[in-house]
Amino acid sequence: MSDQDRVHASLSLKPALDAIGTAIDQRFDRLLPLPDDGRRRLFEAMRHAVIGGGKRMRPLLVVAACDLFHVDRERALRVAIAIEAVHCYSLIHDDLPCMDDDDLRRGKPTVHKAFDEATAVLAGDSLHALAFEVLADEATHEDPFVRSELVLELARASGPSGMAGGQMMDLAAESQVFDLAATTRLQQLKTGALISFCLDAGAIMGRVGDAQRTKLRGYAHDLGLAFQIADDLLDVEGSSAKTGKAVQKDAAAGKATFVSLLGVERARTQAEMLIDQAIGHLHSFGAEADLLRAIARFAIERDR
Template identity: 50%
Template sequence: MTDETSSFSARLKANAAAVEALLATLLGPAALPDEIARPETLLDAMRHGVLNGGKRLRPFLVTESAALLGGNADAGLRIGAALECVHCYSLVHDDLPAMDDDDVRRGKPTVHIAFDEATAILAGDSLLTFAFDIIAAPETALSDSQKTTLVLALARAAGHGGMAGGQALDLAAERRAPDEAGIVLLQAMKTGALIRFACEAGAIIADAGPEDRRRMRAFGEKIGLAFQLADDLLDLTADAAVIGKATGKDATRGKGTLVALHGQAWAERALERLVREAEELLAPYGARSAILAEAARFIANRRS
């Protein structure tokens, strides 16, 4: 393991612990001003859906992108936590019987199994709403303009024109397999949109100029594509016990993927190309971007 890889691994682990601790605090039992109460079972279900380990890759991309451009570290952590709430809400809902019908997530029972379907729906609804609370809260040390920009960008990435729309296309793909362009569109929405936001958010937090924001957004798009390609490879080749969720479901349901269309060797070459392109986008930042470049390689080569 190189020093660079070791540094990346340590920072990823430290950031995951910081995000977990912040989310545990934010999802405590005490009601905030203007909240009336926090029902115990609902809060337990929210915590089950969020405080269950995981790499916290999306928050890591937020904090590292912000750090690269000189953004406020505490604000970066809070925006990362908000993004993780959106990501976890999507997992809670995706696991429902009406969607992907999964019983295990990160090696533990999914929320609707641990509680019930109605509670899982409400937990997801609450996590999505709470994400925007975290961004807007006075504890997030950003200007009103930055907060508004982040709220708009996250809403566009998470909603019907982004992640939720991608899930709708994913469900439709079970009835009629999309062509290659349809697969790329689906994946850019369902998976790529939040990863793109994570990287662009760092530029917004740092109040960076339009060129930095464009560059970080493009970097997020590249690694978002790489994330989904790696995910499709894992679905084809990985052991469910290793990655903590069911595998082989895309093939079972007849869903088209780029890996299924072009094969494993093509996907591995495409991942190498995407990493190169991501690194080229970071080149102007020099050695300061080493951790984000390592993140791109980690995403492409991950085994879980």
């Protein structure tokens, strides 16, 4: 990709990222009014975690995948809210002192810092339940079969054979020597499973067949790995001011990353190759896949 292409990629995505950011904030604001009882602090913590921050990469992926199959924007945003709630719950728990022990997230204090640990545990658990409530809500007039299929896939993507399983492997990575294959497998579970769900959601709501789903899975697989390599590069080269979270923590913890295993240059080349490959999976689509193509280019060009 040329430098000009890169500038173009981030420019073309800016309005989409801004729009999804606003839409997600609005919906969480409506979903989480502050109650006037002993649960107020819990809702404040949930709002702290989900409103006003983050790249909203996963919601954008859901919307972009839904665009492919002309799925109504409101239906797409509802699923986007669910996936972002799961993503945010995992960040809250991941930041806890007994896990990664982070003080900073999205440029703000982490939930256990701004509130306390017990509230952070419960805010994460509450967002986790909220995600499934949003997906299963009959008031949305979504077809029951689609609703339960979305629930099933999100539960699988976030549970012990998906995200939570990957986080467990990540804990072990501090005390074991991980090679490239093990690191790839870890990241496919830890971040890849949820990213795959974003694309799968579009296919489920669009009610498309296996051939289309396979293309989207290929895209998600390559994008997820490239995204993680970019994250590892930011951890080495970025600053807390830009990323809004602590950097250079992996090296300090002695954890294997794509960068420690491949070196900066090969990691960057690998990420670019994966992005080309991700975009290649979309070749049978026309302009309706342009947003997915732009997201892929953005994934390795972002600075946070």
